[in-house]
């Protein structure tokens with residue numbers, strides 16, 4: 074099919090025989106920015122057949138969970154969006170082995186509900202677990218505050234299945250928590266944003282849930298003192314998460330409008346009691362510590378935090394010690410994962426030129442600190458020519474191009490929106 | 496293809512390489528090269544034709560450009576402690592050893608990062624930061640000798656990876672010299688990756704992507720305190736059931752290691768470590784974290800062990816008792832050397848609830864093959880290390896040792912496990928790869944490898960069996976029959 078014929082009606086005719094008419098639909102909401110037609114296969118084999126059809130007719134395809142990621146990074150819709158909504162089974166959960174296998178369309182909320190009775194969870198806490206499908210979480214490298222103690226998808230994913238070029242159904246890893254057989258395809262797929270294949274199944278190691286959760290908060294008059302206190306606390310006691318919020322973000326989280334240190338910790342009742350007594354000794358008496366339902370509710374607010382008033386959100390990453398200096402350039406609204414060297418920066422610039430300059434300045438600064446800045450959300454009016462990803466140095470970029478060609482020789486997997494235009 | 500044969504390593508090539516690294520960094524005399532004929536997988540042997548010991552990434556880059564132009568394959572080597580024949584030259588005449596690249600380049604406590612050259616010995620990283628209350632978490636039992644480059648190539652683990660993760664969880668960035676001589680910096684001190692996780696793909700690639708020259712690693716804060724328990728059992732069944740009981744109770748110890756009777760006796764003969772000679776198995780269980788909670792936790796774990804059948808649970812009373820336990824564990828492989836002229840350390844994984852079953856299976860296999868097999872391993876991860884004793888002068892026993900090892904791996908796979916938890920595929924397990932990976936999986940993995948090494952000259956004939964080839968372990972010389 075030549076590109077001119079890639080209109081939704083023709084696409085529907087091409088894929089109806091594979092997935093059935095009933096499993097095709099027009100995109101809606103965020104999906105409108107991702108794809109022209111939504112195709113919902115019911116199995117990896119169907120996906121493989123769709124992939125082969127796409128490759129032979131040069132139809133571009135993009136895997137879509139809730140559409141949150143691709144709606145931001147695609148400047149034009151792909152031909153078809155692969156919805157994993159029908160592939161949402163939990164394939165196996167072994168509480169005593171602490172592993173779980175789920176199809177790519179299962180959501181984090183569904184997994185955690187299945188594990189709750191055994192006091193376990195998959196300790197990745199990106200915003201809105203009920204919207205977070207496993208495939209999208211892995212491919213989009215989504216994370217939350219608990220990355221400090223538990224790591225991210227790249228640390229917890231122990232097995233992956235995906236449909237690759239030629240419709241090959243490929244797997245890497247397995248179902249055991251320690252495994253070095255073969256190349257690490259889990260790392261390859263994590264953060265690949267759908268550009269190398271369609272993830273169909275994921276296997277994770279899971280963790281016990283802490284019996285008690287505490288959240289400590291403390292106000293500061295400036296950013297530098299909050300980061301200093303964060304480091305002191307981090308060096309003194311084991312923490313599960315550690316943030317510094319700028320005043321507007323603190324206010325939006327329901328705290329006083331000041332620079333605020335937020336520290337999560339927990340464990341057994343004995344550990345929680347100890348931490349509750351110990352943290353004020355380190356930070357000073359005017360820190361506030363919440364436990365129980367209050368702490369859980371705050372963790373959810375922090376996890377789901379979204380600064381609706383902003384026109385764009387950036388994700389900055391540097392070595393942790395470099396982050397305060399980078400954020401000093403921004404002013405305004407940001408939420409820093411202080412122990413991880415990652416910050417969500419919320420900008421409210423309404424003119425494209427101003428935004429471009431700001432992103433450029435931050436990128437220069439971040440590169441000097443061997444870090445980088447990504448645009449993770451942006452209002453459509455400003456999407457224009459903004460580069461979503463920073464540019465890797467030439468030798469790394471060459472390898473990435475080779476990686477893309479090796480995994481996607483026909484260039485159909487979510488092309489044109491990843492680093493360097495891959 | 497023979498192990499070295501038809502290479503273009505003529506005197507002109509050697510002269511070119513000599514000019515780059517200097518006389519003192521080149522070894523070409525066969526008697527001296529014999530030292531490099533194997534790693535810890537001693538069943539197969541094959542010395543390189545030339546050994547280079549460069550001092551920098553720039554030298555390695557110049558060397559690889561020469562080898563690339565002359566189409567000469569090479570094999571990287573760290574300390575040679577690998578256990579799967581990873582640095583055995585198979586069709587690679589030149590060995591490049593990183594032992595001179597052993598500087599710790601920068602320590603950033605505020606960011607918890609350390610930047611090292613790849614030839615740095617694992618334990619030296621921890622030694623450099625311990626005083627400030629930090630450590631480098633992956634702690635292979637060989638950590639006194641093995642290098643960070645070798646750890647990266649194998650994605651090594653160790654006793655404490657149960658709680659703290661394996662090498663890949665601690666490598667943020669690396670510098671690699673690609674087989675064409677280009678130097679690439681991948682990842683960096685930031686946790687978030689920009690673009691594909693190339694550094695993540697290279698960790699565990701067993702030296703087939705190029706030569707890693709530098710790495711940025713994460714440092715971990717020392718726990719406040721530790722409690723180290725020795726749980727003593729009549730047999731391995733009760734010991735392995737204890738492992739599941741502890742994990743099911745929601746306790747994640749820093750480490751749970753197991754030793755069976757054969758190993759206990761070997762350790763006692765060699766070091767008089769104070770382990771009970773009449774025990775069928777012991778577990779070393781280490782808890783770490785907030786001091787205030789540890790005594791209660793240790794009591795809980797001791798109770799779980801007793802309930803599962805431990806006849807006694809001892810608590811190390813001080814640092815010297817703790818050190819003695821760990822010394823016994825970490826030197827166990829060495830102690831085994833006294834039991835037989837040779838031994839092969841296997842490395843398989845099962846879901847940890849299947850440990851009792853796999854140990855029964857191993858005992859049955861030992862009996863079937865008339866071999867002695869000891870077990871000392873990372874029980875908390877389900878990562879078994881059966882140690883098969885044999886005498887390489889006895890061809891039949893050697894053959895039985897290899898066959899028994901393979902049968903153990905097949906049993907692991909049948910229980911939903913894997914061929915290797917931390918030692919790598921190397922040459923040892925290539926033939927078993929199709930047990931867990933389909934032809935399509937292997938094709939895609941070779942494509943990934945060729946992203947870094949299109950001509951497959953970095954550590955050739957490893958990890959992935961050539962399609963349609965029949966790989967035959969013909970100890971002590973490897974034949975790759977194409």
Ligand SMILES: Cc1cc2nc3c(=O)[nH]c(=O)nc-3n(C[C@H](O)[C@H](O)[C@H](O)COP(=O)(O)OP(=O)(O)OC[C@H]3O[C@@H](n4cnc5c(N)ncnc54)[C@H](O)[C@@H]3O)c2cc1C
Nearest residue numbers: 573574575576577581636642644645646648652702707917
């Ligand atoms: C007594 C003993 C105990 C052990 N205990 C453990 C354990 O607890 N956990 C564990 O995981 N392993 C263990 N091992 C295995 C071994 O120590 C590890 O695999 C270790 O990481 C190998 O490091 P090395 O420097 O000796 O590498 P080598 O053996 O020299 O090489 C291993 C592989 O790495 C490649 N390589 C080396 N350096 C580089 C580089 N700079 N760039 C690219 N490739 C490179 C080689 O080509 C080879 O494929 C043990 C081994 C022994 C002998």
